Amino acid sequence: MDKLLIIDDLWISYYKDGKKAYAIRGLNLEVNYNQIVGIVGESGSGKSTLGHAIVGLLPSNSRVEKGRILFEGTDLTKINRRDFYRFRGKNAIFMIFQDPMSSLNPTMKIYDQLREAVQGKRSSNEDFSLTRWFLGNIRKDIIIENKDIIEALKKVGFKNPKEILVKYPHQLSGGERQRIMIAMAYLLKPKLLIADEPTTALDVVTQAQVLKMLLELKDEYKTSIIFISHDITLVSQISDRILVMYGGILMEDGSSEEILKNPLNPYTKGLISSLPIYFKGEGRISPIPGFPPNIFNLPAGCPFHPRCSSNMSICKLQMPKIKKIGESHYVACHLYG
Amino acid sequence: MNTSLMKILTKNVNLLLGTIIIMFFIVMAIISVINIHLLTRYNPNQINFSEANLPPSILHIFGTDQEGRDVFSRVLAALPIDVSIPYIIVGASVLIGLIVGIISGYFGGILDEILMRFTDIFLAFPGILLALAISEILGSSHLAYRLYFSALALIIVNWPVYARLVRGQVLQIKSMTYITLAKVAGLGNYQIMKRHVLPHLIPILLVYSTLDMGTIILSYSILAFFGLGAPPPTPELGRMVYDGLSALPQNWWSSVFPALVITLMALGYSLAGDGLRDLLDLRS
Numbered sequence: 090m091d092k093l094l095i096i097d098d099l100w101i102s103y104y105k106d107g108k109k110a111y112a113i114r115g116l117n118l119e120v121n122y123n124q125i126v127g128i129v130g131e132s133g134s135g136k137s138t139l140g141h142a143i144v145g146l147l148p149s150n151s152r153v154e155k156g157r158i159l160f161e162g163t164d165l166t167k168i169n170r171r172d173f174y175r176f177r178g179k180n181a182i183f184m185i186f187q188d189p190m191s192s193l194n195p196t197m198k199i200y201d202q203l204r205e206a207v208q209g210k211r212s213s214n215e216d217f218s219l220t221r222w223f224l225g226n227i228r229k230d231i232i233i234e235n236k237d238i239i240e241a242l243k244k245v246g247f248k249n250p251k252e253i254l255v256k257y258p259h260q261l262s263g264g265e266r267q268r269i270m271i272a273m274a275y276l277l278k279p280k281l282l283i284a285d286e287p288t289t290a291l292d293v294v295t296q297a298q299v300l301k302m303l304l305e306l307k308d309e310y311k312t313s314i315i316f317i318s319h320d321i322t323l324v325s326q327i328s329d330r331i332l333v334m335y336g337g338i339l340m341e342d343g344s345s346e347e348i349l350k351n352p353l354n355p356y357t358k359g360l361i362s363s364l365p366i367y368f369k370g371e372g373r374i375s376p377i378p379g380f381p382p383n384i385f386n387l388p389a390g391c392p393f394h395p396r397c398s399s400n401m402s403i404c405k406l407q408m409p410k411i412k413k414i415g416e417s418h419y420v421a422c423h424l425y426g
Numbered sequence: 427m428n429t430s431l432m433k434i435l436t437k438n439v440n441l442l443l444g445t446i447i448i449m450f451f452i453v454m455a456i457i458s459v460i461n462i463h464l465l466t467r468y469n470p471n472q473i474n475f476s477e478a479n480l481p482p483s484i485l486h487i488f489g490t491d492q493e494g495r496d497v498f499s500r501v502l503a504a505l506p507i508d509v510s511i512p513y514i515i516v517g518a519s520v521l522i523g524l525i526v527g528i529i530s531g532y533f534g535g536i537l538d539e540i541l542m543r544f545t546d547i548f549l550a551f552p553g554i555l556l557a558l559a560i561s562e563i564l565g566s567s568h569l570a571y572r573l574y575f576s577a578l579a580l581i582i583v584n585w586p587v588y589a590r591l592v593r594g595q596v597l598q599i600k601s602m603t604y605i606t607l608a609k610v611a612g613l614g615n616y617q618i619m620k621r622h623v624l625p626h627l628i629p630i631l632l633v634y635s636t637l638d639m640g641t642i643i644l645s646y647s648i649l650a651f652f653g654l655g656a657p658p659p660t661p662e663l664g665r666m667v668y669d670g671l672s673a674l675p676q677n678w679w680s681s682v683f684p685a686l687v688i689t690l691m692a693l694g695y696s697l698a699g700d701g702l703r704d705l706l707d708l709r710s
Contacts, residue, residue: 144610149534178612191603196625205621206611270607277611 092159093281093313094120094143099156101138101147103384110385112138112151114337117411120281123311125303127328127345129321129360131381135337136317140283142166143315144184145173160281179207183279187286189266193258199269200254203238206273241275245302264295271302278310285317300327321360325349330417333357336382336392339411343418353420356393391423399424434705441701447694455505462503468496470503471659479677489679491670497680501687504661508691511577512642516635518581523588524627528619530589531596542593545586553583554645561654573656576649580642591634592627599626629706637699640692647688663688 096118103110113135120126130136141147143158145165158165160176168176176182186192193202242250245268258266267287274282284303288296304327306312318324324331324345331348333341333356341354352358359377379396382388388395394404403423411421435442457464468486474494482489488497530541548556557579565575599605599622608618649655650664658665663684670681 146606146609174609174612174614177610181612182610184607184610186603186607188603192607194604194608194622194625197621205608205613205617273611 091121092119093122093124093161094118094315095157095159096139096143097157097159099139099142099158100154101135101142101151102154103148103151105150105385108385110387111154112337112384113142114408116156116334116337116339118332118339120313120315122280122313123307124330125307125314125316125328127316127318127324127331128334129318129324129331130334131319133336133381133384134334135384136334137285139334140184140285140315140317143281143283144177144182145170146184178279179277181279182281182283183274183277184283184285185267185270185274185287187289189263189270189290192270193266195258197257198254199256199258199261200238203241203254203269203273203276207276237276238272241272242269244275244305245269245272246298247272264291264298267291267295267299268302271299271306274306274312275310279312282306282312282314283317284314286319287316288318288323296323303327321349322364322366333360336387337384338392338408339419339421340393341420341422342411343415343420347415347418351418353414353418353425354422355397355399355424359396359398438701438705440697441705444694444696444698444701447690448698451505451509451691451694454502455509458502459506462499465502466496466499468499470495470499470661472496479673479680481677482679488683489677491666491680492673492677497666497683500661500666501663501684504663504666504684505687507573507656507660508643508646508663508688511573511646512639515577515580515584515642515646516639519584519638520588520631520635522581522585523590524592524631526585526589527592528596528623528627531593532600532615532619532623538593541589545589548583548586549590551583554648557583557645557649558652558654561649565654569657572654576646576654579649580645584638584642587638588631588634591630595627595630596623599623633699633703633706636695636702639695640699643688643692643695 096116099113099116099118100111101113103112116135116139118126118139128136128139138147138151142153143160143165145168147153153166156166160182163176165173165176193199197205238254239250242253247253247265247268253261253265253269258269261269267290270287282303287303288299291299300323303314303316307314314327316324316327321331321333325348328345331341331343331345332339333348333354335356341348341352341357348357349361352361356377363374363376365374377396382392382395388405390406391397391404391409394400397404401423407423409421409423411419412425414420414425435445454465462470472495474490477486477490477494478492480486480490480494486496486498488501490496491500526541526545530538557576560579560582561572561576564578565572568575605618605622608622613621646655647664647667650662651668653665653668655662655665666684667681667688670677670679670684673680
C-alpha cells in the first residue's frame, strides 16, 4: 500500500424537509503517508463534511450515496457504526475540531481526558464481559505511563505540565486547550489526523504555534494530516498539497507552490487575489462578488459560474471535469481543455 | 469542619435552613427507631380513654387524641416511615428516569420515539389521581403491604418526569464537541454515557430531586390521608390528620400538629432545593 487514504468518486447527500442535496459531488482524493494535504473552501463547500465522512461521524440526515473511502485498503463507507471504533483513535484516524472551548469535557480534569483518550479505546474482538462493562474496557496493552502524558504536554509547549494535568478546561485559555488537543494527538499517534479548522478561534501568534506543532507531529510520527481551512495562506504554510473545493466539487488540486504561484481556476485566482499579501493591483482589494451557494439550491453546470469573471456559455450547461494540466497539477474548469 | 462548606452555608440562607430542618427530622426519626422512650415517656399506641382530648400541656406537648394517645409520641413514631418513604420513592424514580432518559436521548431514533410516547401515557394522567387508583387496585388485597404499593404507585407516577428531564439534558450534551471527540478517540457508547454524559446530569438531578422531595412528602401524605398508607395502628402523619378531622375545630391539636410536621418537612426540602439551585447556578 503506497497510499494511506484513497477517496474514489465520493458523493454525500443531505436530507432536509424531504429535500435532498449533495454536499460532496464526485470527489477524488489521495493522501500519501507522511503528507499534509490542505483543503480550502468557503462555507458550504463540503470540506467539513468530507472530514466527518472520513471518521464516520456524518450527521444522521446525511449519507454516502456513492463512492469509496479506502483507509489502508479498507473501505470505510462499508463499515457499520458499531465497528467503526477500530478505525478511530490510536494508530488510526483522529480528528481535532474548530472550537477548543467545547472540545474538552468541563467536568473532567485534563489528566483524565488525556488518559481516557488513549486507554479508553475498546479493543477489537473482545467478548462481552460484565466486569468490563462496568469498568469500561481498559485496554491492557496500551496502558500509558504518566511520563508519556507529561512528555506529550512538554512537546506542545507547556512549561510545567504537572500543573496543567490537575486543571479543569475552564482554567485554560483557548490556545492552551487546542494545544491539549494536539497533545492528545501526540499520545494517540494516529496515522491520519483530520484538523477541521483548528486555528480559526485562535489569535495569529497561537495559530503559528499550532501549525508548528502539527508539522512536528508529522515529522515525529509520520502522521498524515488533512488540514481543513478557509484560509489559503495558512494552508499553504503547512501543506504539501492544496485542494480547493467549491460547491461540493474539487476545483483545483496541486502542490502548494504551484497553486499559489500559478493558480489556474478563476475561483482559486479569486481566493488568492482577495488576500492582501498576494494582491497586485491598485486601490481596493477585489473580493469575489456574490455569496457561496446554498447546497439545496446549487446552480446547474459549474457551481461557480454565477460568480465567475470568465463565464462562458458551456459553464451553465456542463460540470467541468478534472484534467491534468502539469506535473501534479489538476484543475476542473472549462477554460482548460 | 470544612471551612469552604461553612462559607457556602452561611452565604446561602435557604440551603442552611433547609439542611437544618432536613437533618433535624432525620435525626429524630433515627432516635425514634432506636428507642422512642429517649424522647417521650408515652407509648404511641397506648389507648387511654381517661386522658382523651387533652389540650397541649407540659405533660402532653401536642395534646392527646380522641382515644387518649399522646399526639407527640405518635408523631415521633410516624417519623421513620414518613422520612424514609419519600427517599425511596424519589430515589427509585430518579434511577428509572435516568436510565430511560439517557438511553432515549443518547440513541435517539425509534427507541427514543417509543420510550417517549410511553412516558406520555403516564404524563397524560393527573399524577395524584393515578397514584390513588394504582395503590387502591394493587394494595386492596394486601393490606399489610399497602404502604409499599402506595410507594410503588408514586414511583410509577413520578419517573416519567425525570425521564423527560434527563432526555432533554442529554440531547443538549450530545451536541457538544467533546462527545464527538470522545467518539473520534474510539470510546464506546457506554463509556461516553458514563464519563461524558452522566456527570453533567448530576447538578440538575440533585436540585430537581430535592425540590421533588417536598412534593412527594405531600403526595404520600395524601395517600395516607385516604387510608392507603401503613395499616393501623402504625401511626402515620397523613392518617393522623384524617383521624383528627372529626374533632375539629374544638380539639384542633390532634390533626393540626401532624399537619404542621408534614408542612415543615416539605418546607425544608423546598428551601434546600432552592438553595442548591442558587449554589449550582442552574438558571444561568
